[in-house]
Amino acid sequence: MVKKAICVILIVLCKTFSAKNFTLKQILILGRHNIKYPLSDELERYSSKPWPPKTSPQGVLTTRGAQLEGYMGEYFSEWFKEEHFLPEGCPDEDTVYVYANTKSRAKATARAFIDSMFKGCNVTVHHKDTIEPDPLFESGVRNTSEIYKEKILKEVNKKLGNNSKLMKTYSELNKILEIENSQICKQDGVCDLTKANDTVLYQIGKTVKVLGPLKIAHLVVNAFVMCYYEGMPIEDIAWGQITTPEKWNMLTEVTRLNADIRYGVIGDDVSKPLVRYIIQTFKDYDEMPKFMVLVGHDNNMVSVEYALGFQPIDLVNQFEKYPIGGKFVFQRWTDGESDFLKVEYVYPSWSQLRNGSKYSLESPPEKVVMRLKWCNTDEYGFCPWNEFVNKL
Numbered sequence: 001m002v003k004k005a006i007c008v009i010l011i012v013l014c015k016t017f018s019a020k021n022f023t024l025k026q027i028l029i030l031g032r033h034n035i036k037y038p039l040s041d042e043l044e045r046y047s048s049k050p051w052p053p054k055t056s057p058q059g060v061l062t063t064r065g066a067q068l069e070g071y072m073g074e075y076f077s078e079w080f081k082e083e084h085f086l087p088e089g090c091p092d093e094d095t096v097y098v099y100a101n102t103k104s105r106a107k108a109t110a111r112a113f114i115d116s117m118f119k120g121c122n123v124t125v126h127h128k129d130t131i132e133p134d135p136l137f138e139s140g141v142r143n144t145s146e147i148y149k150e151k152i153l154k155e156v157n158k159k160l161g162n163n164s165k166l167m168k169t170y171s172e173l174n175k176i177l178e179i180e181n182s183q184i185c186k187q188d189g190v191c192d193l194t195k196a197n198d199t200v201l202y203q204i205g206k207t208v209k210v211l212g213p214l215k216i217a218h219l220v221v222n223a224f225v226m227c228y229y230e231g232m233p234i235e236d237i238a239w240g241q242i243t244t245p246e247k248w249n250m251l252t253e254v255t256r257l258n259a260d261i262r263y264g265v266i267g268d269d270v271s272k273p274l275v276r277y278i279i280q281t282f283k284d285y286d287e288m289p290k291f292m293v294l295v296g297h298d299n300n301m302v303s304v305e306y307a308l309g310f311q312p313i314d315l316v317n318q319f320e321k322y323p324i325g326g327k328f329v330f331q332r333w334t335d336g337e338s339d340f341l342k343v344e345y346v347y348p349s350w351s352q353l354r355n356g357s358k359y360s361l362e363s364p365p366e367k368v369v370m371r372l373k374w375c376n377t378d379e380y381g382f383c384p385w386n387e388f389v390n391k392l
């Protein structure tokens with residue numbers, strides 16, 4: 001009686017958890033690397049104030065990045081146990097397949113994730129044996145028409161110009177950097193980010209590049225964000241000048257805009273080896289490993305998001321749109337009769353990265369359901385597998 005009453009009230013829950021017994025059959029994760037050491041040698045040129053010492057080569061995964069990625073691996077392992085997704089013990093090559101880009105931070109992220117997930121198992125992380133970027137993870141403009149180029153340049157310039165949010169970010173950065181005392185002011189005449197001009201570089205086969213204030217601001221803010229995630233004392237980040245969430249929100253505008261401009265605007269046209277690979281994997285799902293992990297970069301996530309046609313989403317508890325360690329988790333579920341696709345964006349929140357604490361089923365990383373624009377997705381995020389595969 002009581003049970004019935006609860007079911008009436010929680011009809012939603014009862015429908016999913018008792019009437020339908022969903023089982024997790026297959027998973028493909030597309031993720032980006034975890035915390036890296038700042039990418040630029042140029043930071044010193046942007047401010048004459050002392051920057052944090054360089055502790056490692058630029059662009060590599062930090063020790064803490066490896067640790068936090070390991071926590072992600074442990075979390076997924078707990079989650080999979082709860083769903084009885086994989087057999088106990090070490091997986092064989094036909095069950096688990098891991099593939100990473102050639103950049104050391106991508107390989108190290110994959111290693112940290114999979115080693116924590118399958119402790120003591122030494123699961124292979126596949127990758128190309130070159131220093132060159134793996135073509136699978138490259139994305140750039142394909143459309144060679146002049147009309148397309150003009151359209152893209154117009155759109156990029158529109159996003160850059162007359163942008164009051166961006167101007168606020170720039171003027172804050174002028175102050176933080178004391179840019180008028182910097183080398184870039186003395187040598188290149190860039191003494192005010194709000195007044196300097198951007199140059200947009202458009203090249204077939206490449207992503208759109210923007211040289212000028214956007215690039216400077218992005219490198220600087222990214223370095224501050226990495227320091228924040230590294231757990232550095234607040235007084236040592238940006239010389240103690242970022243003390244409120246509002247200010248972080250204002251500054252990180254440039255990272256959101258950078259992703260949008262450099263990868264989003266050309267999102268419908270980027271060279272699609274990765275997208276094709278993923279689509280082929282879904283089409284051949286019955287021959288594919290039960291669990292696949294691909295580790296690349298934010299541009300890969302943006303191109304897949306645009307190319308597959310997901311509805312826009314807001315990430316809760318994060319200022320960044322493609323936070324470090326974030327993962328698109330493509331899940332194939334079955335109710336015994338039919339299969340369903342569910343896609344979730346699993347990512348660490350802004351404070352989880354700062355805090356560096358472990359995740360668990362009780363305090364999981366953030367999860368947001370992603371919905372394909374063209375598939376009949378129900379309220380729980382399930383879209384019929386046949387519809388998904390047939391329309392791909």
Ligand SMILES: *[C@@H]1O[C@H](CO)[C@@H](O)[C@H](O)[C@H]1NC(C)=O
Nearest residue numbers: 017018020021022023335336
């Ligand atoms: C759900 O399905 C699994 C596997 O098909 C089965 O082992 C389990 O007993 C089922 N649970 C319920 C409550 O029907």
Ligand SMILES: *[C@@H]1O[C@H](CO)[C@@H](O)[C@H](O)[C@H]1NC(C)=O
Nearest residue numbers: 115120121122123124125126
């Ligand atoms: C892990 O596997 C690699 C390649 O299969 C092998 O070279 C290495 O020795 C193994 N390491 C351990 C600790 O078993």
Ligand SMILES: *[C@@H]1O[C@H](CO)[C@@H](O)[C@H](O)[C@H]1NC(C)=O
Nearest residue numbers: 143144145147148149151269
């Ligand atoms: C290239 O872009 C133009 C202009 O947007 C469009 O008309 C054309 O169909 C595109 N070509 C390809 C191959 O996508």
Ligand SMILES: *[C@@H]1O[C@H](CO)[C@@H](O)[C@H](O)[C@H]1NC(C)=O
Nearest residue numbers: 158159160161162163164165
């Ligand atoms: C700038 O953008 C605002 C709205 O975004 C618009 O109202 C205004 O006319 C624009 N100004 C210029 C000079 O384009």
Ligand SMILES: *[C@@H]1O[C@H](CO)[C@@H](O)[C@H](O)[C@H]1NC(C)=O
Nearest residue numbers: 189190191192195196197198
């Ligand atoms: C930026 O571009 C505008 C318009 O093309 C020009 O008038 C201005 O001098 C340029 N500013 C700098 C700092 O080069």
Ligand SMILES: *[C@@H]1O[C@H](CO)[C@@H](O)[C@H](O)[C@H]1NC(C)=O
Nearest residue numbers: 349351352355356357358363
């Ligand atoms: C931060 O860490 C503390 C102690 O480890 C924990 O109690 C708290 O819930 C964590 N906060 C977040 C947002 O993870």
